[in-house]
Amino acid sequence: MATYRAFEVTGTRHFRLVDRELVDPAPNQVRVRVEYCGICHTDVLAAEGLRMDPERPVVPGHEIVGVIDAVGPGVGTWRIGERVGVGFLAGHCWECDPCRRGDFVNCRDQAQTGTTTDGGYAEVVYARASGLVRIPDDVPAAEAAPLLCAGLTTFSGLQQIGSRPGALVAVQGIGGLGHLALQYARSLGYQVVAIARGREKEPLARQLGAHHYIDSTEQNAAEALQDLGGASAIIATAASGASMSPLVAGLAPRGRLIVLGAAADPIQVNTGELLFGTRTIQGHLTGTPIDNEDNLSFSAAHGIRPRIEVFPLSEAPKAYEHMLSGGARFRAVLEAGV
Secondary structure (H helix, E strand, C coil): CCEEEEEEEECCCEEEEEEEECCCCCCCEEEEEEEEEEECHHHHHHHCCCCCCCCCCECCCCEEEEEEEEECCCCCCCCCCCEEEECCECCCCCCCHHHHCCCHHHCCCCCEECCCECCCCECEEEEEHHHEEECCCCCCHHHHHHHHHHHHHHHHHHHCCCCCCCCEEEEECCCCCHHHHHHHHHHCCCEEEEEECCHHHHHHHHHHCCCEEEECCCCCHHHHHHHCCCEEEEEECCCCHHHHHHHHHHEEEEEEEEECCCCCCCCCCCHHHHHCCCCEEEECCCCCHHHHHHHHHHHHHHCCCCCEEEEEHHHHHHHHHHHHCCCCCCEEEEECCC
């Protein structure tokens, strides 16, 4: 019986390396030999017991790059040997009302890779064909992995703002999401402001594309943004509602606060800050597989690269703890072949 290695998790951070039977893919699925899998903060949903049934074993990981080695019945356009990616959304159903209206991100019958269905902390993953992303040859596999989630989320979030070239766009937080958001915003032609805690982060922020830097420990960030003319948009990546809340006052008229960071605490806002200026707070999850292909093509064309630390699959629990501690600079990635 052929097997493959995978890290299952149950309860709270109970990781276990297991051998699983290698089986044929189900209808409309493919089997992928994993090369790399990024470790994302959203993996806490699996690893910290935040699922509906935390005692059911699941394999975390949703920033997966690998090669198709088998296709199931009903798969028409994907071939054995193709390099593909699998992101957080595990493939839309095509049949629910949101899908019928083209809103594939909000498909009602879509599993979440690494949370409600097995993900990429493994040598093999099974994926719906509708969730696959083609990986360009000029994007290294290890760097492509974080772009499938952190990259897509920030890139597609910036697509929501509808701002003119040269508009002032701020990025709050310089971490796994923020370090990519700065690069995307600069490449899209915006005047980019980085907002972070401490002056020591300024050189890196400017290297990544920021024209301006606001140290939120020394300045009132909203006032500093208004001194620059007001932000057309703020991309909020730090997982803290308390740090996002004061930023609304820094928006220009009709400005948008795009919330990407999932925080445990609420965002609190003065209604007057929304009404006077017609400002908006908008949540943004991710994009579709074809959006992800656009993201990868844009990243390759503009030299946008994640900063990564690579760990062998055998050290998946250690790599997860490293991410959770905030010590990763800036994305931890597992290499499945070692």
